[in-house]
Amino acid sequence: MATRTDAPTRREQILKEAARLFAERGFHGVGVDEIGAAVGISGPGLYRHFAGKDAMLAELLVGISGQLLTGAKRRLAEADGAAPEAVLDSLIEGHIDFALDDRPLITLHDRELDRLRDTDRKLVRQLQRQYVELWVSVVRRLYPELTEPSARSAVHSVFGLLNSTPHLGRPGSLPGRGTTAALLHRMARGAFAAAGTDRP
Amino acid sequence: MATRTDAPTRREQILKEAARLFAERGFHGVGVDEIGAAVGISGPGLYRHFAGKDAMLAELLVGISGQLLTGAKRRLAEADGAAPEAVLDSLIEGHIDFALDDRPLITLHDRELDRLRDTDRKLVRQLQRQYVELWVSVVRRLYPELTEPSARSAVHSVFGLLNSTPHLGRPGSLPGRGTTAALLHRMARGAFAAAGTDRP
DNA sequence: CCCTCAGGTTAACGACCGCTAACCTCCCTG
DNA sequence: CAGGGAGGTTAGCGGTCGTTAACCTGAGGG
Numbered sequence A, B: 001m002a003t004r005t006d007a008p009t010r011r012e013q014i015l016k017e018a019a020r021l022f023a024e025r026g027f028h029g030v031g032v033d034e035i036g037a038a039v040g041i042s043g044p045g046l047y048r049h050f051a052g053k054d055a056m057l058a059e060l061l062v063g064i065s066g067q068l069l070t071g072a073k074r075r076l077a078e079a080d081g082a083a084p085e086a087v088l089d090s091l092i093e094g095h096i097d098f099a100l101d102d103r104p105l106i107t108l109h110d111r112e113l114d115r116l117r118d119t120d121r122k123l124v125r126q127l128q129r130q131y132v133e134l135w136v137s138v139v140r141r142l143y144p145e146l147t148e149p150s151a152r153s154a155v156h157s158v159f160g161l162l163n164s165t166p167h168l169g170r171p172g173s174l175p176g177r178g179t180t181a182a183l184l185h186r187m188a189r190g191a192f193a194a195a196g197t198d199r200p
Numbered sequence C: 001c002c003c004t005c006a007g008g009t010t011a012a013c014g015a016c017c018g019c020t021a022a023c024c025t026c027c028c029t030g
Numbered sequence D: 001c002a003g004g005g006a007g008g009t010t011a012g013c014g015g016t017c018g019t020t021a022a023c024c025t026g027a028g029g030g
Helices: A010-025 A032-038 A043-048 A053-078 A084-101 A103-109 A118-142 A148-162 A177-196 B010-025 B032-038 B043-048 B053-078 B084-101 B103-109 B118-142 B148-162 B177-196
Strands: none
Touching (some): A010 A032, A010 A103, A032 A043, A053 A118, A084 A103, A084 A148, A118 A177, A148 B148, B010 B032, B053 B103, B084 B103, B084 B118, B084 B148, B084 B177
């Protein structure tokens, strides 16, 4: 795929700043005037680009879920026939990339879902469910002694582990992105391995 | 300590319901009228028991952090001189009990901290920091090859893992509390073990 | 038997917030 | 060069929300 070199559109600027603000202070804690100010225009100017505040959140959440799912599907297709360990590693790597590069989005992802209109919320939940099931199938192939409910719990728990990046302090205080990614990766693998041993 | 058999006070009722509502819809997403309705009185009646909506959140968050820290200190004192493995197991057990029994509080704990007044927020952060440092010291005793920043990251990540219980579906759909607790415990130990091996 | 007070009630105020209306100003294009 | 749309602006409306004020009530104590 072509990496983008062109400047971000106004819509993209708005989405990025809105994500940051929503993650920092919550959906209801941010006013449209603040979002506008963050991109250099004033509140009502946003309505030239979005139908409303809700629409921004919806586009963010649908985008996140879709991106995660699409990426996972691609990785699964690329690793077709590979060993289950390698496939799981690829999924973990993709999730870590996302968690480290788009921290505000990861935060929003499991925090503001209930602020969506019914139709959008159902869509996001469906995408999330597909993503989880994809992980569950890989995990169960690698650890067949895990029951399906246990595998699902394990996957959710590892998501909790990987999504903890927002709590790891400001990006500067970390031991470096590569080190952090490697640590998270090792821990995720260790957690799955521990889940898969002993009684399920 | 004496287990309480007496009925909960009105204050406690309010705090419990407020915690549930805040966790479900966010601090700004809940009105005082709703909180009042949840305990059978109407909005302004709450002001006989609390100085304001902020005060409820503050009391909840300070209470959570304090409870976690106090429990951890007690467990550390009780396990004085025991093997590091046993001490870590005790810490994990305590955290899991909390995460499973007080899900709304766990949710609030890392979600609504920024809505507090400066003085309260600093207090909560200080309690949280002490709690983390306590874990870090135990983890480093068990895995001396871990650098301190890595150990701290590992602790935060395991908190993410253990605090994922709100995402595990309604309490009924789980394989049973004991099974879930055991799974989480194993995964936490596995994650730490994986963090502590290989290069730090 | 009154007084007090804890713990409620309803009415209402002021602030804020999402959103719309009306208007303005470039820039592109036929 | 006219004109029209894209992308802004400010003023303001309507609703909601936290909080206060004023009032009510029932139970306990001197």
